[in-house]
Amino acid sequence: MTDFTKYKVPYELADAYAKRVAYFSMEFAIHQPLKIYSGGLGFLSGSHLRSAYELKQNLIGIGILWKYGYYDQTRNQDQTLKPEWYEKTYSFLQDTGIKFQIIVHDNPVWVKAWYLAPETFQSAPLFLLSTDLPENDYLSQTISHKLYDADTAAKIAQCMLLGLGGAKLLDILKFNPDVYHLNEAHGVSAVFHLMQKFGSKEAVQNRLVFTTHTPEEAGNEKHDFHLLNKMSFFNGIPMDEVKRLTGMDGDIFNHSLAALRFARKANGVSKLHGEVSREMWKNYSDIPEITHITNSQNFSYWADKQLYRFMENEDDSGFLDRKRHLKKRAFELVADQTGKLLDPDVLTIVWARRFAAYKRADLITRDLRRFDALMRNTKFPVQIIWAGKPYPMDYGAISVFNQLVHLSKSYPNVAVCVGYELTLSKRLKQASDIWLNNPRVPREASGTSGMTASMNGSVNFSTYDGWICEFADHGKNSFIVPPANYASMSVQDTDEYDMNKLFEILENEILPTYYERPKDWRNMLYKGMREVNGFFESNRMAAEYYQLMYDPK
Structure with missing residues (x-):
């Protein structure tokens, strides 16, 4: 010894x-x-x-x-959260x-x-x-x-x-x-x-x-x-x-x-x-x-090295094939937990991190009419995964988690996962095309999950807060909710403004780019992967x- x-x-x-x-x-x-x-x-x-x-x-x-x-995040009989x-x-x-x-x-x-x-x-x-x-x-x-x-x-x-x-x-x-x-x-x-x-x-x-x-x-x-x-x-x-x-x-x-x-x-x-x-x-x-x-x-722990290899070798078809494989593999974990078998060819949005009020996990669901239209869009199909651990005594955050579980029961393309630890975190980043992050500005000190999402071929979609302010180039390596004069707005007005912008950018920019301009989408991915591995690597x-x-x- x-x-x-x-x-x-x-x-x-x-x-x-x-x-x-x-x-x-x-x-x-x-x-x-x-x-x-x-x-x-x-x-x-x-x-x-x-x-x-x-x-x-x-x-x-x-x-x-x-x-x-x-704590270990498990489920009650009705799928809701059980610490x-x-x-x-x-x-x-x-x-x-x-x-x-x-x-x-x-x-x-x-x-x-x-x-x-x-x-x-x-x-x-x-x-x-x-x-x-x-x-x-x-x-x-x-x-x-x-x-x-x-x-x-x-x-x-x-x-x-x-x-x-x-x-x-x-x-x-x-x-x-x-x-x-x-x-x-x-x-x-x-x-x-x-x-x-x-x-x-x-x-x-x-x-x-x-x-x-x-x-x-x-x-x-x-x-x-x-x-x-x-x-x-x-x-x-x-x-x-x-x-x-x-x-x-x-x-x-x-x-x-x-x-x-x-x-x-x-x-x-x-x-x-x-x-x-x-x-x-x-x-x-x-x-x-x-x-x-x-x-x-840390790049060596988080990044998918094969994605980077295909990108550096300018092998687009190899890159797409690898990303599809990563999505499919992650979706098997999601299906095992939730019974939802997602499609690797569909734009996948993931919101996954600690559940806390200011992080607003449910923001995109607060206009149910618009959310329903998004989830039933057949021209530009979308699927969404939520995951994350609320503090076990934060009953407000647990309630939001459980509301999302109940909402997911109405849609085959919505899943809520438990057990959000390192392995699931890595898999969901590999599964995501869009890494959704919408904290109330300026409540997020840094928020690093989007960095490791970029290291796995995902595009950040975020409010303008934390580390993203040093990284984001809207439409080039990420999508950003344009900041408003939040200091003069009430919490309700802030949430409404951010939610409306989320929908606008999703409907008018993200979905058309993903489905109709795949080369532009790929260039965004590549730019994000390169730039995140430059300044945002822990060495x-x-x-x-x-x-x-x-x-x-």
Whole structure:
């Protein structure tokens, strides 16, 4: 077994990436068999670790081994959504032999560290923490049971496991990072361990960087100061001192604000999100420079290499044959789940990602007359697939999912899938001709699913938000809902405007191009595939983090 007490990354490092980095994230989507992620944050951190491996960077991941994962998305008898939790076991994880304690609610809780070796899934080293140990009482064991537990105290304990537990593990490993990178603010409790380790806020700031993914101040995690103090969140530092260090008055602790005030540098996850973040935090004092590094996805994991080969060889018929094969293969999974056998020669629209209110999964169905006409169009036939996981306690999002299930029963060319994880995500991207993305602007910080859709021969159709603002060339590599003056519009007016534009572009541009100008369609695909693999591939992103965030200069 590897000796984990004097740990170093177990492969030869590239000179440009020798600086030691510890990357904290609540979730990592590394590969389908390791179910410790919920959505975009995990997909992003998974691609980051894969690119760190490909570039031979001196970076290790710190996460949590979720015993029951996020949840397993199954169905009730009437096909509606049923969240279930099954115990996961992983023979490919190594037992480090490391056990240590953190204090939660004034009580010691045992923590065990597991290790995902780089060669297992071609990713940077990843250490995963668990409290599911016989030495702990049942309540302590449950800290690492369910990703994003709905119980407030449990969620705080999970953040402590990641932050305090992760920082303590790094001491035990003797990895001694030059940079502690918080991917979102879940791990911000690490700063209270680092305060005691290094002795001053300035010393912590010299080593800490922070990536925010939240484009609205209200969306940032906040908890009551007294509850956090009672739960030992501040690692023995008196509450008055914490308030002084974080510059927060009152009774509410803002996790992102604390992360910003302890970081030497911060970043948003797209150009637009960087602008939104700077605007959002501009009235707060003691905020570091907020730059942006646009999220990206890993080509070697996500892209269909044969599509790219046919494109580069200018073999159009080979390309079309391959795309048809990919669609047909994916449609077998859809048929197995739903009984709907879709046609590989029909324009296929896919909406698939996390179900959340602002992402508006059902937007295209809100004018039922128009939707019905679209689905019954015999000149330009269309088929639509929905998939994605709502948060299991978000009953509004679950209701939208279930409405779509009931709607799909009226159409042979509409399907709603469950089990939206890495494998189904990849298959549905391969199945799609149009990757539909219609969040309310500017609510989407980045939104990377369209990148991997492009890597699999699909055209993005999106509102003008997140990463797409840096990519889109309407009618050339994608289709874009032209932005309106949303700031002056009500939510209802915004939704109506966007929905009408969706239909107009679908009916007047997308369908005629797909069916009547196949060469133009193919050129759009090719342009999108080339351009997404240029700037929106995660090796560029992982390199930029070293250049822009990890280097103190």
